[in-house]
Amino acid sequence: MTDERPALLRVVEVMDRLRSPGGCPWDADQTHSSLAPYLIEEAYETLEAIETADLIGLREELGDLLLQVLFHARLAEEADEPVRFSIEEVAADLEAKLTRRHPHVFADVQVSGAEEVSANWDQIKQSEKRRASVTDGIAMGQPALALAAKLVSRTAKSGRAVDPPSGDGFGERLFALVAEAVQAGIDPELALRDTARSYRDQVRRQEGL
Numbered sequence: 001m002t003d004e005r006p007a008l009l010r011v012v013e014v015m016d017r018l019r020s021p022g023g024c025p026w027d028a029d030q031t032h033s034s035l036a037p038y039l040i041e042e043a044y045e046t047l048e049a050i051e052t053a054d055l056i057g058l059r060e061e062l063g064d065l066l067l068q069v070l071f072h073a074r075l076a077e078e079a080d081e082p083v084r085f086s087i088e089e090v091a092a093d094l095e096a097k098l099t100r101r102h103p104h105v106f107a108d109v110q111v112s113g114a115e116e117v118s119a120n121w122d123q124i125k126q127s128e129k130r131r132a133s134v135t136d137g138i139a140m141g142q143p144a145l146a147l148a149a150k151l152v153s154r155t156a157k158s159g160r161a162v163d164p165p166s167g168d169g170f171g172e173r174l175f176a177l178v179a180e181a182v183q184a185g186i187d188p189e190l191a192l193r194d195t196a197r198s199y200r201d202q203v204r205r206q207e208g209l
Helices: 007-019 025-029 032-051 055-077 087-100 114-129 144-157 170-183 188-206
Strands: none
Touching: 007 025, 007 055, 032 055, 032 188, 055 087, 144 170, 144 188, 170 188
16 A cells, blocks of 8 residues: 655654664664764765756755754654754744744735845844854854855955955965955855866866766
């Protein structure tokens, strides 16, 4: 008999089975820390599918990302209180956040366009997080170009005029280029990835591949 229940519900149960006694030994051994490299890897594979317009690949990679979400949530269900949570709570938190940060859709706030939506999002987020610095919440472990761009962008959005670090070192010169790209509305991380991909293709052509 065909299981007519939603696929999301079925895959949650599959994850439960894998972690349960008598399930998969490899899955049973995993922790949040041991899974972290896979989360990063799957995120990059998803990005590559987007960059190459591979929609078939994107479907698969999104599934792999969903697996990471399900896996981490399943591990969290096994934790002690008060840090325990489930995939249902993750989804409920997301639903509440999306509703709260879209008052122009779910409340009576009026907006003129996407820019005002983005500004409202940042303002609501700042109010929720109660952060002391505009740099709070920026993931310092992300790739250096993306990190520099995020720092520049977040600082500019706050209305602060902070000059990039001065000097003739490679770091200072790269940071200045990142700031220039951000001011021009260009994502330096994606721009360099595009150029690197073109260079890769040029190498392969010279190799006769």
